[in-house]
Amino acid sequence: MKKSITIKEIAAEAKVSIATVSMVLNKKDKKISEATREKILYIAQKYNYTPNTMARSLITKQTRTIGLVIPDIVNPFFPEIARGVEDKASEFGYSVIYCNTDDKIKREDKYIKVLTEKMVDGIIFAHSSDRQMGFDSLDKCKVPIILIDRDYDNRNVIGRVIVENKEGAYMATSYLLNRGYKNIAYIAGSITTATAIGRLEGYNRALADRNITVKNSFIKVGEYKMQWGIEAVEQLLNENEPIDGIFCGNDLIAIGAIKKLKERGLNVPGDVGIVGFDDIYLASLVEPPLTTIKQPNYEMGYKAAELLIKNIEKMRLDRIKYENKEDLVQENTLLLPTELIVRKSTK
Amino acid sequence: MKKSITIKEIAAEAKVSIATVSMVLNKKDKKISEATREKILYIAQKYNYTPNTMARSLITKQTRTIGLVIPDIVNPFFPEIARGVEDKASEFGYSVIYCNTDDKIKREDKYIKVLTEKMVDGIIFAHSSDRQMGFDSLDKCKVPIILIDRDYDNRNVIGRVIVENKEGAYMATSYLLNRGYKNIAYIAGSITTATAIGRLEGYNRALADRNITVKNSFIKVGEYKMQWGIEAVEQLLNENEPIDGIFCGNDLIAIGAIKKLKERGLNVPGDVGIVGFDDIYLASLVEPPLTTIKQPNYEMGYKAAELLIKNIEKMRLDRIKYENKEDLVQENTLLLPTELIVRKSTK
DNA sequence: CTGAAAGCGCTTACAG
DNA sequence: CTGAAAGCGCTTACAG
Numbered sequence: 001m002k003k004s005i006t007i008k009e010i011a012a013e014a015k016v017s018i019a020t021v022s023m024v025l026n027k028k029d030k031k032i033s034e035a036t037r038e039k040i041l042y043i044a045q046k047y048n049y050t051p052n053t054m055a056r057s058l059i060t061k062q063t064r065t066i067g068l069v070i071p072d073i074v075n076p077f078f079p080e081i082a083r084g085v086e087d088k089a090s091e092f093g094y095s096v097i098y099c100n101t102d103d104k105i106k107r108e109d110k111y112i113k114v115l116t117e118k119m120v121d122g123i124i125f126a127h128s129s130d131r132q133m134g135f136d137s138l139d140k141c142k143v144p145i146i147l148i149d150r151d152y153d154n155r156n157v158i159g160r161v162i163v164e165n166k167e168g169a170y171m172a173t174s175y176l177l178n179r180g181y182k183n184i185a186y187i188a189g190s191i192t193t194a195t196a197i198g199r200l201e202g203y204n205r206a207l208a209d210r211n212i213t214v215k216n217s218f219i220k221v222g223e224y225k226m227q228w229g230i231e232a233v234e235q236l237l238n239e240n241e242p243i244d245g246i247f248c249g250n251d252l253i254a255i256g257a258i259k260k261l262k263e264r265g266l267n268v269p270g271d272v273g274i275v276g277f278d279d280i281y282l283a284s285l286v287e288p289p290l291t292t293i294k295q296p297n298y299e300m301g302y303k304a305a306e307l308l309i310k311n312i313e314k315m316r317l318d319r320i321k322y323e324n325k326e327d328l329v330q331e332n333t334l335l336l337p338t339e340l341i342v343r344k345s346t347k
Numbered sequence: 348m349k350k351s352i353t354i355k356e357i358a359a360e361a362k363v364s365i366a367t368v369s370m371v372l373n374k375k376d377k378k379i380s381e382a383t384r385e386k387i388l389y390i391a392q393k394y395n396y397t398p399n400t401m402a403r404s405l406i407t408k409q410t411r412t413i414g415l416v417i418p419d420i421v422n423p424f425f426p427e428i429a430r431g432v433e434d435k436a437s438e439f440g441y442s443v444i445y446c447n448t449d450d451k452i453k454r455e456d457k458y459i460k461v462l463t464e465k466m467v468d469g470i471i472f473a474h475s476s477d478r479q480m481g482f483d484s485l486d487k488c489k490v491p492i493i494l495i496d497r498d499y500d501n502r503n504v505i506g507r508v509i510v511e512n513k514e515g516a517y518m519a520t521s522y523l524l525n526r527g528y529k530n531i532a533y534i535a536g537s538i539t540t541a542t543a544i545g546r547l548e549g550y551n552r553a554l555a556d557r558n559i560t561v562k563n564s565f566i567k568v569g570e571y572k573m574q575w576g577i578e579a580v581e582q583l584l585n586e587n588e589p590i591d592g593i594f595c596g597n598d599l600i601a602i603g604a605i606k607k608l609k610e611r612g613l614n615v616p617g618d619v620g621i622v623g624f625d626d627i628y629l630a631s632l633v634e635p636p637l638t639t640i641k642q643p644n645y646e647m648g649y650k651a652a653e654l655l656i657k658n659i660e661k662m663r664l665d666r667i668k669y670e671n672k673e674d675l676v677q678e679n680t681l682l683l684p685t686e687l688i689v690r691k692s693t694k
Numbered sequence: 695c696t697g698a699a700a701g702c703g704c705t706t707a708c709a710g
Numbered sequence: 711c712t713g714a715a716a717g718c719g720c721t722t723a724c725a726g
Contacts, residue, residue, distance in 0.1 A: 004489055006703055017713045022705060031711055048487050053464045054410070055703035057401045058718045065444070065465070073426045073433070076628065083421050086447055095465060097412070097442045100433055117400045118412070118442060140395050142351055255632060281423065285602060287634035353719055364697045369721060378695055402719035405702045 004050040014039050025051065057119065062316065066308060067115035067123040067143075068098040069108060076280040077224075077250070077297065078126075081148065084301025085124055092309045094121070103128040112141050122308045124301070126150055144315070146308045146332075148300055150193050158311055159332025161304040165195050168293040168338035169202025172247045172275040175291070175340060177210060181245030181273040187232040187257060189224030189249035196249065199277065203247055217241055224249060229256020237264060244272055251276035251283050254290055279341055289343035296336050303334050351397045361386050372398065404466065409663065413655060414462035414470040414490075415445040416455060423627040424571075424597070424644065425473075428495065431648025432471055439656045441468070450475040459488050469655045471648075473497055491662070493655045493679075495647055497540050505658055506679025508651040512542050515640040515685035516549025519594045519622040522638070522687060524557060528592030528620040534579040534604060536571030536596035543596065546624065550594055564588055571596060576603025584611060591619055598623035598630050601637055626688055636690035643683050650681050 007021040014021065016036055024032055024040045043049075057063045068085050070078045082098060089096045097120065099111040105128055115123055122144045138145065138157070147160045176184050186203045190196045200219070207214050217239060222228035229248060233256070236243050248254035254276030258268050268274050268288050276283060279294035311332065354368040361368065363383055371379055371387045390396075404410045415432050417425045429445060436443045444467065446458040452475055462470055469491045485492065491505045523531050533550045537543045547566070554561050564586060569575035576595060580603070583590050595601035601623030605615050615621050615635050623630060626641035658679065 008703075018704080019706080019714080020712060022703095023712095026705085028705095033711060036712085050460075050463050050489060052405070052466060052703050054401050054404045054466055055718085056705070058399070058405060058703085058720085059705045061718085063401070072430070073420065074430050074628070076423070076426075079420045079423075079426050082445075083419070083447060086420070086445065090446070095444045095446070095461060097444050098429075098433065099437070099442070100430060113397075114442060116397050119399060119401055142397060281421070282629040282632055285629055286632050355719075365720080366698080366722080367696060369719095370696095373721085375721095380695060383696085399719050402702085403721075405704085405719085406721045408702085 004052070005047045006052070007049075010040060010043050010047070010049060013043050016040065025049070061119075062121055062312075063119050064093055065095045065097060065118070065120045066305070067111070067118075067120045067125075068096050069101060069111050069115070069123060069125045069127075070098065071103045071126065071128065072100050073098065076252075076282060077278055080281075080297035081126070081301035081304075084298040084303075085305045086301075088302045088305035089309070092305075094305075094309060096305075101128065112138065116141055116143050121312045122146065124148055124304045124308055144308065144311060146304050146311075148304045150195055158328050159304075159307050159334070160329065161300050161307065161334045161336065163195070163295050163300065163336050164338050165198030166202040166205070168277060168295070169199040169247065170206045171202075171338065171340045172277065172293050173203045173206035174209075175275055175342075176245040176247065176273045177206060177212075179269075179273060182212075183218070183241065183243045184245035184247060184273075185218040185220065185232075185236050185243045187229060187236075187246060187248045187253050188219065188221045189228070189253060191221045199249060215241065218243065222253075224252055226252045226256035226259070229253035229258075230260045231256075233257045233260035233264075246272060246274050248274065248276045251278045251280045251290060251292055254292065255282070255286055258286065258288070258290070275340075283341075284343060288345040291340075291342045294339040294341045296338075300336060303336070307332055307334065351399070352394045353399070354396075357387060357390050357394070357396060360390050363387065372396070408466075409468055409659075410466050411440055412442045412444060412465070412467045413652070414458070414465075414467045414472075415443050416448060416458050416462070416470060416472045416474070417445065418450045418473065418475065419447050420445065422571075423599070423629060424625055427628075427644035428473070428648035428651075431645040431650075432652045433648075435649045435652035436656070439652075441652075441656060443652075448475065459485065463488055463490050468659045469493065471495055471651045471655055491655065491658060493651050493658075495651045497542055505675050506651075506654050506681070507676065508647050508654065508681045508683065509541070510642050510647065510683050511685050512545030513549040513552070515624060515642070516546040516594065517553045518549075518685065518687045519624065519640050520550045520553035521556075522622055522689075523592040523594065523620045524553060524559075526616075526620055529559075530565070530588065530590045531592035531594060531620075532565040532567065532579075532583050532590045534576060534583075534593060534595045534600050535566065535568045536575070536600060538568045546596060562588065565590065569600075571599055573599045573603035573606075576600035576605075577607045578603075580604045580607035580611075593619060593621050595621065595623045598625045598627045598637060598639055601639065602629070602633055605633065605635070605637070622687075630688075631690060635692040638687075638689050641686040641688045643685075647683060650683070654679055654681065 007018050011018040011021045021040050024037050066089055086096050101107040120143055124146050126148045127150055144158045147157050188196055204214050220232040246257055248257055254274055261268055261272055266272055276290050276292035279292045283290040283292050354365050358365040358368045368387050371384050433443050448454040467490055471493050473495045474497055494504050494507045535543055551561050567579040593604055595604055601621055608615055608619055613619055623637050623639035626639045630637040630639050
């Protein structure tokens, strides 16, 4: 491909210094005469000058690039987040490098390292549910990190964007109880993350508020996949305790659960009431359409990017190292509300 | 965040030159004594040295970063492509910057420019259907480009990965004809791209092969969205000519079409046979599950990244400018086959 | 086996 | 209003 000209060559042709060219091209040209300015701009235009941002970054120590580390863009949970991040980033003139970790800690660490080497200005990170310890790579990381969705106490993080999981789960479970369902199971994706714990608490609380005893056999723990919804329903139906309602840890589980219930000849929501969590794209398209707790994914990505970039720019301005991150995290924790979306079949 | 040490500081502490440190750290250290090597490695380890790839890129002229420019990651068509790209890229040690254009030519041009400035080694580009001319920005682009899915004749491109649209559409239409449907409409997303033209040709051909006259009123052109499927069915049902089958330009259209048909009390596939195109994630989850032409999206992304990176590395090795791109495009055109996926309702 | 030096393309005080 | 110079953190011939 054609090579781009440099400011050196422009300077030569314009018979000025490279400093002058640099100033004009960066619009720090208040002190430059109109004549030289126009001459330089004309030449740059003529040769289709493209600045080399690598050279610039080397000096300014900013790349205007951020990293987005997520488990899997194919999981319908993540595209909206990714879109939110990219929208906000491009609004601020930042680019985003995205990485799929498949929830593997090794890959997470690798990507954190690669992104650090590429000198990204910051990272937005939805980490694996398995990551309960071993944050060495994050501690070593020289780049500010915002955690999204999956929340842990962690020192090496400047902020978090999380969701009102407890409140959402409470809403979901209460919705089922209010509609007369009594024996409500909870099919969880995991039970270790703050996210999962919040959802479990909300479920427990909703039952407790109505003096319903929580049955351990009604709580099934697996993974956030459709297949697990299928298996969990299989288990629940094969046990002695009858159920008539299910709160599912996410929509994918709920879709699997519906599939299995229908196979067994049970109607949803006639025989068994179901509520999911997340409100992914396909929740409205499956049949019956899924009643679900809307998690504001787009907003989560958008807000995370905003938080990150604002902090990046602030750090640069203040020339502060922010060693004391405890305060920062408190200040930069965003809790997004959830919402119950009731959908009825068109049939 | 903590500042990383530089090779200069390592050199000082090890009492060697920076050249030696550089060689050791880059494993070009055949000629370096074991003692100095270990000393350097130890110090680098001790201070958690992170190379500054900006500085490196400035010299080597390679960033090991590629750009992925797509309309919208939220459109379920793209996550698999994006995943394929990222998988192959990371396999080769490349990162990927992704950009959403919303099919807007202005945004495409902006991103191409930004990526060029960031000195990406290459770009994978699924461009807007509206882009029928005005490739100036691409012509100006100093970076090799691989086109995916949407194909145009264009000089400034080193390769293409496209799909057997014609064959797929032929399969889809023939499938409906073989099952006894006679009056088959085609709800197209667009009609201008090579992709769309291929699908239309396949549809026409399947009808022609059975001596069925193509009716213009059976061909509806709109956009690749669910809403258009709904509207197009509305139109088709309000017209005089009865239909009993629909080939849809993509799955989203097909899902909208099914929705509308059901609203009107028509059974799918009992009353109206439907085939989609793309095989997106939710095709199996809607009810009735969608029979569709599988477009190998993951593979498309994967192959595109492979093609791109191989060409990048080859160009670097050969130190060739590849001005004559005509040949290159021929050589680097990958045509991926489609496949008919028949799905039956579980009810 | 190792070092001194040039240079990648830029920005940023500083001097005039 | 403009230029000379230093330097960002590296790599790469070249010399010894």
